[in-house]
Amino acid sequence: MKLPPARTKGNISVEEALSKRRSRRRFQAGELTSEQISQLLWSAQGAGARGLRPAPSAGATYPLEVYLITSHGVFHYEPMVHEIEAVTSGDCRPQLTKACLNQSWVDHAPAVLVIAADYERTARVYGPRAERYVHMEAGHAAQNIHLQAVGLGLDSVPVGAFRDKEVKQVLSLPGSYEPLYVIPVGCSAE
Template identity: 50%
Template sequence: MTRGMRGVLLLLLLIGGAVLIGVGVLAANNQNAAALPEAAKEGEMSVEEAIAARRSVRQFTDAVPAERVIAQLCWAAQGVTDPRRGYRAAPSAGATYPLELYVVTAEGVNRYVPAEHAFVPHLEGDLRGRLRAAALGQPFVESAPVVFVFAADVQRTAGRYGERAKRYVNMEVGHAAQNLLLQAEALGLAGVPVGAFRDEQVDELLELPERQQTLYLVPIGTPPAN
């Protein structure tokens, strides 16, 4: 075997090893994943009706959305809609998928795993009061039965787009949040996108991995009857 061939072989072994480690880490991260109810692909409200009716709502009844409903909302925001390629409900620059979706309820915090349409338990306990404090005291961040938190690992997109990645990721979270809000509307729910919060305080509260930063909070619940 020539020296060149040995070099190529070594390189292939290294790449193979790195891939195996990567898969192992991913599998370990998602070890406790609990499958969610399958998302519906049709509903009772047209997209035009949902767009026309959507309003930011900051008051909610005590009703807690069922797991099936929360799963549907996660799917609309980040669910996989093309399993062959892993493409998701919201567009992503270069399909680099930098977003992570955390779901905060009275029970705790779950992380949504799009590829498995599953939840991985992230934190226990009701963090909504402290989330409200980090969101400058906005009361609906605590009173909403569920708060969707979009975080991002910009590095995933920066690997391909460099400096421009920050801009792309901010655009992307808007797509995902709008999907979420329109799906909420179509299910008889409502919410409000919240951009006013202390970044580090939310990142710390949610114990995000170092590479992730919170970008957007979306409290959602049942609007009071008019």
């Protein structure tokens, strides 16, 4: 599914986005627009000129993969073409919530972004140092999502407490991908 092109101009400054970012966990029901989804995915890993992305990557090895989970299913983000590809259909947020130690904001968010990593892409170049680099990159991508959410007037929260194996199963991740971050996003109900 083709996403609308991402904007590179917004309504608030970086300073304002930084000062407004907070972890917020109460979301309104109702889906995000395709423009909002497009912008959030682009902020995490969208590919620009020569495939370079908003988040830096050690040696441009790009180990991160981003998934979108909505009431419609699980979708994989394809940065080079700015599209999402359906992985599974149906609402798996209740199972994802269970894998996240029953953190109810995962179930109540209209969109959940999951950052996963294929460590091998970076390890081929950097050996044992890759693990550190990949985790740094997940932090870069996650912060981009949080700041972009603020720019869109949305709330988000980073979730790191989950059972890896269960998240992998729920999302049908390939064997070499490890989930690192689960990020519920939605309109504020606070």
